[in-house]
Amino acid sequence: MSDAPLVLRSTRVSTPEGTRAATVAVDDGRITDVLPYEAYDRYASAPPDSARLADLGDDVLLPGLVDTHVHVNDPGRTEWEGFYTATRAAAAGGITTLLDMPLNSLPPTTDVANLRVKQDVARGKAHIDTGFWGGAIPGNAGELRALHAAGVYGFKCFLSPSGVDEFPQLDPDGLETALTEIAAFDGLLIVHAEDPDQLAAAPQRTGGRYADFLASRPRDAETDAITRLVDLAAKLDARVHILHLSAADALPLIASAQREGVRVTAETCPHFLTLTAEEVPDGATEFKCCPPIRERENQDALWQGLADGTISCVVSDHSPCTVDLKTPDFSSAWGGISSLQLGLPAVWTEARRRGHSLDDVARWMSAGPAALAGLGTKGAIAPGRDADFAVLAPEETFTVDAAELHHRNQVTAYAGRTLHGVVRSSWLRGLQITDHGQLLRKTGRLIERTTP
Template identity: 75%
Template sequence: MKDAAELILRSRRVVTPEGERPADVAVADGVITAVRPYDSAVPDGARLTDLGADVLLPGLVDTHVHINDPGRTEWEGFATATAAAAAGGITTLVDMPLNSIPPTTTTAHLTVKQDTARGRVHTDVGFWGGAVPGNLKDLQPLHDAGVFGFKCFLLPSGVDEFPQLSPDGLADALTELTRFDGLLIVHAEDPGLIDGAPRRGGPRYADFLASRPRAAEDTAIAGLIALAERLGARVHVLHLSSSGALPLIAAAKRSGVRVTVETCPHFLTLTAEEVPDGATEFKCCPPIREAANQDLLWQALADGTIDCVVSDHSPSTVDLKNRDTGDFATAWGGISSLQLGLPAVWTEARRRGHTVADVARWMSTGPARLAGLTAKGAVAEGHDADFAVLAPEETFTVDPAHLHHRNPITAYAGKTLHGVVRSTWLRGEPVARDGRVTGEPAGRLIERPAGGS
């Protein structure tokens, strides 16, 4: 009911769609019923939580998370991933369709995923479907079952049960998706350019970086944009690391091509120059690139060419990272950062003169828009009462042993970051405080809204 209130969250710094301001946020039945002037009279029967100068943000939405459950739960699982997410200010995440066994490529496999997750999640959780060779007939049923869109690879994914699409397969999948306006999200690296790049094993990060050239991303994205323009399809570029593709993406957006793009905290906060040889915890594909490249990614965030920032949390067991040998060529590629994305991005954003409201736009509002989650991503009347409470000027040093990630390995180990997540609220109830979940899993399994994404 409009203006009803069971809970008032008061802060001198509330991030709303109109900007940051002092406010009282009224909540009833898990929904924001009003954003009131600061220090308003508390309605009879409502409880007041005064956050002081801590910033009240919309709960983060992370649309790129590899949970790997079932099948590779020793890498990560729904319980551990969502605990880490909640501790890091994330209230909604969307699980990627691969690295679990089975992959989410049929409705039967989706049911397995949902049954595995049900009752074990501390945040709301939705699911992407997969587009792989031979499952064209499964795309419409998966869409109807509520997946948020479909992921594909243009080169080997790293796991045999999720093969890549050929150029013809990509065109076929996009053609099928245009029938019901489905969204294709794409790992865009050109396989020919990757195959032709220098390939040397061993611990030198420079050798690994040379094996994943920027041209591979740029060429694949150019081809994807051209195909989307020809078919009128909706496409999303995953984990952009190459600044070379930015002019093409910006031009495509101006001309009306339906393309969106994300980047990740590690591309915005870590640089190739700082990666020690043998430090395979920094390996991901596409790779962390040079500082000059990073500067251009930040410019593209500021001007809207990049739509959102999401984690691409892609964990593995410690042994698969080859920490004993430091061999980048054969180590698993993925950065574990689910609990750390907000402080990592805020640390660099504040250094570059951006605001907490900017970070909320990139890490909450933007991903919610990508997924069509109209009730998420904003502190506004009628939205879910999902919040992250941040002490923006407090610092902490990352200790992997204190993270909820199943495996204690992260590229952020030992880094001092600004921004301590005080608490995380899901539908008006606290689900994490001071880095720890507060009770039994309270998250829900969610589906693509009717008419959304």
């Protein structure tokens, strides 16, 4: 038994083999051993010099969550969020690693110079480990290889308007050009998949009726775009990932493509799994996102897609804005759900009701996103992995008070909801960084994709 500087134990430790009582030994920020529960007593009886011992009782020790879909909006729209506030909220919610999306910041992350601007802004502000996606837009195919070499984890594109002028969509020819280039170095393209023609043909009405907004973003817009994307990925043998899947109608074609060896993966988001169109009040644009929150029966099918593995990740798509941009008109309000701090309890609340375990949640919210991004040292409580943890009291409940959240603008679709799962603490590389939602230290690093 090594002289580990940090030893934690719990009656419930979520490991890749399942939850069990265990002792976890940590040295130099990495997990060195996952030992029997009783091993902790031997450490406690003769602790090494400077040893730290943490007996977590019956609280669940989870791997730190990995959120690969966060809009930090910094620099340029820092009044919407920012690296300091976003990573603070993430840490309070059990997230220990996030990847920042390339748009809604100024400049967008579409070339190496812009990446360096963003990294310079983020440096010193990150409470958790923070990496970056690049962007694929019209005319920048020649920048993608250099961005890949500079350490971005992949490239995001839109197939329909993004909502900001500086990040235009790719048309079919532009998509093929970008994906051909990305496939040449076996990079990853992550895609906002809604078909612009379907959106243009849908009824567009102003006002506060949620039903009108839902009709403006039909399910066929997702399925048509995903069909085109999957066909192109098969043709080019390219890696593609479908962002924020909302329309469950697309699940059969994704599953079929996966069986046929097409390298396609998919994610969904807490709001699609926990909120339904039937419950969205008219005028409540804190619920607006694109693609939209859909009906209850669609939600049931998304959960089935998680259960059978067609969907491999649950990530926030945290896309905040200032309060004034959430006007009561669904046609003009900014579209985005703020949920960084609440994703784990929101998903766990619904997962437990449906008979899923915390091991399932850890797979969807930690291991899956880590695998997507190639974060080989994240995503599991296992020897050799980073000692990143979330400590959860899964039976405890709390009622969401937007004023107590750590992201910059206290707007959230979860306000007033009672959720199961209180995050007791978060740990990053063996250091406790939060205690009951309060930040203890800021030790996050800027991380980059590395070639094995």
